[in-house]
Amino acid sequence: MVHSEDDNRLSDLRKKIIGLGETSHRKSYYPQLKGQINELNLAMRALQESEKKYRTLVENVNIGIVRSEPWEGGHIIQVNPAFCKMLGFNDEKELLDISAADLYLYPEDRLELLGELRQTGKIKDRKIVFKVRDGTTILCSITLSTEYDPNGNMILMDGVVEDITEKERRSEALKQANNKLSLLNSITRHDIINQVMLLEGYLYLVMEQIKDPEELRLLQRMEANVMSIERHIMFATDYQEIGIQAPQWVNLLDALTSAMVPVDKALINIRIDVGDYLIFSDPMIGKVFYNLVNNVIKHSEATNLTITTEEEENQLLVVFQDDGIGIMDKSKLFKKGGSSSGYGLFLSKEILSITGIGIRETGMSGKGARFELVFSQGQFKTPV
Known part of the structure; x- marks a missing residue:
């Protein structure tokens, strides 16, 4: 087929427009353009594959x-x-x-x-x-x-x-069951405490009338056992409260100040010098602070107690340092009824363990006791 001169000019113009003609200055760019088109096709396929995966995830x-x-x-x-x-x-x-x-x-x-x-x-x-x-x-x-x-x-x-309908129903049912159990335990403990108090009263009256030393010794042992029963009941009361409320962020200084309210300030001089921190803990953290101070008053023979904070290796230490006699035997610390501190330190450790807070004693005998509460990263922060 013979092409006219106009056909040839039109074909040449078309080639120039798309960059393929012999006289086109863009012909040399064709390999680059082809490479870019290939890259675009690959990107489009990758996008389609990504969208397919996303769609599958959303649907499943x-x-x-x-x-x-x-x-x-x-x-x-x-x-x-x-x-x-x-x-x-x-x-x-x-x-x-x-x-x-x-x-x-x-x-x-x-x-x-x-x-x-x-x-x-x-x-x-x-x-x-x-x-x-x-x-x-x-x-x-x-x-x-x-x-x-x-x-x-x-x-x-x-x-x-x-x-979350079923989850909320189960949570509410569990809450109601716990409330009923707590009420039953409270009533039962109250009734037992009343009987224990009556028993203590009768023992006191009997002991007033007994003159025989041996009989009096037996009655004193009975009185000690009755008092032990009372302590067990009081411990059960405190222990039951652990974990009832969800952990929360509390201001460290405010919690310490509130915990010191019932402390007899005439028995020990307390200095609080802590940084501005929020701590994530069980709401009973105040009980821990009180137990530590009460332990100092009862057993350390100290006259001064200093409460401070220190940061080390992404941890916050809340330090209770006294100037008493220190602790010689530390093997039974934090064990239930295993030391002269009674249940206080054991209870404190249990409260702290709910949110993973550590507690240790690092003081030296004769130079005072030093209790450190260890808050890891994420368990403390400074207020915004």
Whole structure:
């Protein structure tokens, strides 16, 4: 087939436009362009593979995932199968035409969440009651985040939703059972303490009338046993309280100051010189502080006690240092009834162990006792 002069000029122009003509200055760039196209294809395939993995993860996870429009009257945009199942829907299509507010038992909750999101941009573990398709309700823990346009306006609201209905029911049932058990134990201990007090009174009256030394010695032993029973009951009272309340962040200085209120200041001079710290501990930490001071008063023969803080190797030490006689035999410290300190140090160690706080005695005999509470990284911080 013979090409006309116009055809030849058109073909030459086309080659120049795409950079393949003999007279094109871009022909030499073709290998680079081809390489870039190959790289782009590889990147596209990698992106598609990544999206496929992400989609598989979203669809197979047991936690509900939902994306919706972040304004009043906004609709559901996308959900995963777990969210559909959670609310009694068969598939995503059945939810796309529903107003997001209609899923809330109390629609005003969504408005409150939207208002908070505008302020903070994120909400974590908020408890919300959702309506199930069959008319029942479920309690969920919801975490929300938002996406914004270039002007800073919210354009998407993403949520991760967990059904915690059964978990909350079990927790409440366990709480009720513990409350009933605690009440029963409290009543029982109260009744036993009353009987012990009566027994102590009768023993005192009998001992006043006994003149025989041997009989008096036997009665004194009986009195000591009765007092031991009373101490056991009081220990059980304190021990039962350990772990009842969730650990929390408390101000170290405030906790120490409160713990020192019942201490007889005439018996020992206490100086508190601690840094500005928050500590993560069982709410009974004040009992630990009191036990340590009470132990000094009872056994150390000290006149001064200094409470300080030190940081070393990412740890915080809260140090109780006295100027007493020190502790010669440390082998029985922190053991239940294993030393002259009774149950106090054992109880203190148990309270501290709930949140992994260590306790040790590093003093030297004759130079005073030194108790150190050891807070690891993550168990202490400075107030913001």
